[in-house]
Amino acid sequence: PRHDLSNELTALEGTSYGRYKSLRGKWWAGPAILDISKIQSDPYAPPSRVALEFDAEAADLLEDWYATPERRRALAVLLAKRFRKACPTRDLRIDAGGQEILRRASCTVGEDGSVVFRLGAQLPGHGRRIAGRQAARLLCEILPDAADETLAVPEEDVLVWTRHADDLKALREAVAAAGLVGFVADGAMLARRSGVDQRPLENGVPFATPESMAVEFDLPHAGTVRGMGIGPGVTLIVGGGFHGKSTLLRALESGVWDHIPGDGRDLVVADSSAVKIRAEDGRAVTGVDVHAFVDHLPSGDDTRHFTTENASGSTSQAAAVVEALEAGAKALLIDEDTAATNLMIRDARMQELVAKDREPLTPLVDLVRSMADDHGVATILVMGGSGDYMDVADRVVLMDAYRPEDVTERAKALAAKPTGRTVEAGGFRMPRARVIDPRSVSSESRGKQKIKAGGTDGLRFGESDVDVRSVEQITDPAMTTGIGLAIEAAVRHGWIDGEATVAEVLDRLDEVLDAGGEAELLRIREVDLAVPRRYEVAATLNRMRELVVHQE
Ligand code: ADP
Ligand code: MG
Structure with a gap:
């Protein structure tokens, strides 16, 4: 120097x-x-x-x-x-x-x-x-x-953070070991101040676990914590409008990350592979096998290799599910507020009115059971407007004035009465793996890309503008940049080589990042960035309009 x-x-x-x-x-x-x-x-x-x-x-x-x-x-x-x-x-x-x-x-x-x-x-x-x-x-x-x-x-300040870090590590391990996909501690404050202020709501109603869903874990510093354990399979969150359903789901979405002490979601965790799924009409979809959800399109398009510049609400949501599974997600989070109704449900009357061979869509309600039972993929969904999911839910949580209540038994009793609905699908099959053509991601196969985040809404990557507004788990502008740099690194290292599957590319990335290799992999000296998860990297790649893939 x-x-x-x-x-x-x-x-x-x-x-x-x-x-x-x-x-x-x-x-x-x-x-x-x-x-x-x-x-x-x-x-x-x-x-x-x-x-x-x-x-x-x-x-x-x-x-x-x-x-x-x-x-x-x-x-x-x-x-x-x-x-x-x-x-x-x-x-x-x-x-x-x-x-x-x-x-x-x-x-x-x-x-x-x-x-x-x-x-x-x-x-x-x-x-x-x-x-x-x-x-x-x-x-x-x-x-x-x-x-x-x-x-x-001051040491006492550091200890608050490092003990919190120890507790969360232990909590995540305990939650996973117990086979749960999510945990929300008693006393948690899930609500935020506003859509643009993510600090905890002041004077909100603290979370209180229903007895039947209570689990306890011993943490190294906080001692015994009690909270609501969300098991595998299908979890339905119901309740009247404005009773806190979406707030609970959003806390779980964010629970893939640790939060700063005092956040209110301090002891809220979700399976680290949980992915929020939503409809996003207008997005591009490239070579995705959405056939389990969409078949016999009037256009005659092949839905095993579905490509569009302009997806509908339902096809975009179907693609999001398949892409999340391809990236390795073991838990899907879906909110009726942002879901395509026709992909979520079709009731008995509509089944009678519109014959199955005139309806390309198979609703999720007929696939979530098989996803859980045959593939170990859990679903947590908010659905206040239709009772059809009671047939397939393992547990039903009713949000009542921000307080959860376990209404599984009542829901099961209701589900025992026939609705006249016909189940529309046999089973869910995992999609075939896709391989990305490297030339479609980057014209410069080894060099630097121009990378610029538009907050959490968009990413400029080389020549392409990627709209990531609907990738809701991108919560930080620095994360958007991190995603761009991760993709750049995958190109630069030749991981996207025209042969490796999407999952294999993401594995290579995780290998380096999990070992703390972000300094070598990403341009940390040059820009503000946060290390992203593989799921958001995949979601961004999948939204590139220039993408070209083939299936294995
Ligand atoms: P729903 O999805 O059931 O319609 P939301 O989760 O959107 O309801 O919540 C409705 C409103 O209530 C939001 O403004 C939210 O911030 C607020 N809210 C949610 N949970 C709490 C709580 N525990 N205490 C106080 N307000 C809350
Ligand atoms: Mg809502």
Whole structure:
């Protein structure tokens, strides 16, 4: 590393803005090293990228705090949030994230206790000339001061996060070992303040488990926790409008991630492979075997290899189910609010009016049982408007003024009375594996792609714009970027090679990411990103309009 960044900057005062580029590289910065990795071309361009690297000695954390991957991940999020608070200026921008605890580029804690902060720095200018003294103050005073303040974290604060991380690891393991797909602790606050404010609702009704569904787990720090265990098979959430059904489902959707302490969903977890499914008319579908749901289209199209530029509500939802299963999902989450009714149900009267051979769709109600029994795929669905699912549900939860009640017995008694409905499907068969043509994902087979997230709604990947608005489990703009970079890496490493199946490509990705390899795989020095799950990577790939696949 070079010395005296402050002097260099002061010397550049008043010179042309482009000369900032001469500062690229590593500098000594007190006990840390400042790595200036990318420099903006003008004062109005997106901020430059800098990293402040502390080795274990300089970071001076207690060994206990970084002893496990889960603690390191939680501690990194805590530090990123502290850094943002410690920063007195908007010219330094750290991505501190929201309510989920994700692995992010903005702060990483190494196995050896080293810490790196990666952030954007808006390098100051007087018009097109360098404001060197101001820059020196920003990079050589404000930045290290903020980092010092961040690292001077009180032990009791850290312990809240690291103990939480330990408890969640134990809880996830216990929930899985008990064969459950979800767990919601007593006292949890599931409701959020608003659609645009994901903090917990104040003065909401805390979650209270119905006795018959109660399970208890012993956690290393929190002790015994009691809550509602959601078993495998088909779970139906019913209840009147506005009684909290969707809120419960959304908490489970988000339960694939840990949440920050005090989130309200602290002890809410879902199977890590749970995928939210919804209708999304207008999306592209490429070579998906939706034949279990859609057959005999009036157009005569082959639904074993279904491709469209403009899916209907029902076909888009059918495709989403099949794509999720292809990616490895073992639990599907569906809300009537965002589902295509004609793919969910068809009642006795409609069956009588419209003959089966005039109706291409087989409703999910006739397939979920086989998905569960033959393939081990659980479904949790919100359905307040039709009783037909009572026939196939393993359990029925009634939400009544935000309080769950187990009404399985009553529902079973009702289901014993015939509705006159005919079951429309024999069994569900897993779709055939697909293989992606690498040229369809990227024209540059080995190089970098232009990757730009439009919040959580869209991803610019190379030449293509991918609409991911309806991939509801993408909850963070940095995750959108992470997905783009994961796809880029899969192309660059030749994993998408025209032979590997989609699932195999995702396996390769997981192998590296699960081993903590995001620094090698993704461009963590250059952009703010969060490490995505395979399911959101797959969902994004599947929404690329240029995609070309063949089935094995
Ligand atoms: P449903 O899907 O049954 O129609 P929602 O889950 O959309 O109902 O909830 C309706 C409203 O009630 C939402 O504004 C939600 O934030 C609020 N809400 C949900 N759960 C609670 C709770 N436990 N306490 C207070 N308000 C809640
Ligand atoms: Mg709802």
